[in-house]
Amino acid sequence: MKKIFLFITALLMLASCGVQKAEDxxxxxxxxxxxxxxxxxxxxxxxxxxxxxxxxxxxxxxxxxxxxxxxxxxxxxxxxxxxxxxxxxxxxxxxxxxxxxxxxxxxxxxxxxxxxxxxxxxxxxxxxxxxxxxxxxxxxxxxxxxxxxxxxxxxxxxxxxxxxxxxxxDAANLTAVPLAAAHDAYRALCYETAMNYLPIDSVTGGEPSPAQLAEVVKSIKDKGAKYIFYDPIDGDKLAESAAREAGIETAELYAFEGDNENRDYETVMRFNLEQLKKSK
Ligand SMILES: [Zn+2]
The missing domain is CATH 3.40.50.1980 (Nitrogenase molybdenum iron protein domain)
Known part of the structure; x- marks a missing residue:
């Protein structure tokens, strides 16, 4: 009985080694x-x-x-x-x-x-x-x-x-359309689309003071932005307070720095295009 038990144990050990090798x-x-x-x-x-x-x-x-x-x-x-x-x-x-x-x-x-x-x-x-x-x-x-x-x-x-x-x-023709964003992630995107870029966190260096926020909000209003965009991964706190001051809405725009839904780049950039079209 003991011998059979040892034999089975040895077989199991061999089998588990085999599984590990198959993974590598x-x-x-x-x-x-x-x-x-x-x-x-x-x-x-x-x-x-x-x-x-x-x-x-x-x-x-x-x-x-x-x-x-x-x-x-x-x-x-x-x-x-x-x-x-x-x-x-x-x-x-x-x-x-x-x-x-x-x-x-x-x-x-x-x-x-x-x-x-x-x-x-x-x-x-x-x-x-x-x-x-x-x-x-x-x-x-x-x-x-x-x-x-x-x-x-x-x-x-x-x-x-x-x-x-x-x-x-290109067909959406986003030239000069304002893109106001809580996180300064869209410089390259705006360069490519010729959008008018209005980042909040770079202008103010992170959490803005009330005076700094008022200054950014003024330029966002002057440029006629319809939304303040935020990536859900960062939360919407800064976007919400700026949007409240500006009297406009917040909307989601993904910087693709991470993704809770594990989506691929093309899927996310296609979603972003639809969001940006709403800004015209
Ligand atoms: Zn970033």
């Missing part, structure tokens, strides 16, 4: 600093990579600090993708300390619009460049050549979707 099935391990980077890697890599995000998808990324355990995991990965320009400042710092065995890719290096801004992925043209940079990185890092065509097919399909969406943004 030769795919490359990719870490993405935060949500837009994670989403772009998911779009290109699909099921052919093991992908993890360091900042969880529903979290606001500014001010995030990685734990020692986070850094240890990234150090053992094949590819570390980060954005650069400040929103994932922690990633920029740790990229310099990671071992040579980890390929480090700074996606904002591929930007062509509003270069250096902290939220450049909100330009569709920049997003296309960043997706291309992800595709190049995965192709280089992945020794399984069969995946190369899958990565480039996904890039081509998604770029076509973004080109179509860009044509819809």
């Amino acid at each position: 099935n030769g795919k490359i391990d990719v870490y993405a600093s935060f949500y837009p980077v994670y989403d772009f890697a998911r779009t290109i890599g699909g099921d052919d990579i093991n992908l993890s995000a360091v900042v969880r998808s529903g979290a606001e990324p500014h001010g995030f600090e990685p734990t020692a355990a986070d850094i240890a995991k990234i150090s053992e990965s094949d590819v570390f993708l980060y954005h650069g320009n400040g929103t994932d400042a922690w990633a920029e710092k740790i990229a310099e300390t990671l071992p040579d065995s980890v390929m480090k890719v700074r996606l904002s290096d591929a930007d062509t619009i509003a270069k250096g801004d902290a939220h450049t992925w909100l330009s569709l043209q920049n997003a296309e460049g960043e997706l291309e940079a992800v595709c190049k990185a995965l192709t280089e890092a992945d020794e399984n050549g069969e995946n190369d065509a899958k990565y480039s097919d996904r890039l081509n399909d998604y770029t076509a979707k973004l080109d179509a969406l860009k044509a819809e943004y």
Whole structure:
């Protein structure tokens, strides 16, 4: 009886080893600093990579600090993708300390619009460049050549979707339409659409005093903004107080810094277009 028990235990141990091996099935391990980077890697890599995000998808990324355990995991990965320009400042710092065995890719290096801004992925043209940079990185890092065509097919399909969406943004003719936003995330988007940008938190440096708020509200009224936009991930407190002062409404606009619904970039930017059209 004891022998049979030991035999079964040994079988179970073998089986569990087998399961662990099946999970590590030769795919490359990719870490993405935060949500837009994670989403772009998911779009290109699909099921052919093991992908993890360091900042969880529903979290606001500014001010995030990685734990020692986070850094240890990234150090053992094949590819570390980060954005650069400040929103994932922690990633920029740790990229310099990671071992040579980890390929480090700074996606904002591929930007062509509003270069250096902290939220450049909100330009569709920049997003296309960043997706291309992800595709190049995965192709280089992945020794399984069969995946190369899958990565480039996904890039081509998604770029076509973004080109179509860009044509819809152009057709909406948002030139000079005011975009008032609680969080200063839409500089690149306004550069691309030629919208009249009125950010609140950069003008006042975070929580505005009553006098500062009054000054921003005056310019929002002068420019004829219909809404003050906020991203639900930041909460609506600042937008609500500014909108109350201005006598206008608040509305949602996503900066895609994180997403509670785990949506992809094209879906969110399509929603944003409908919100911006209401501003005309
Ligand atoms: Zn931000």
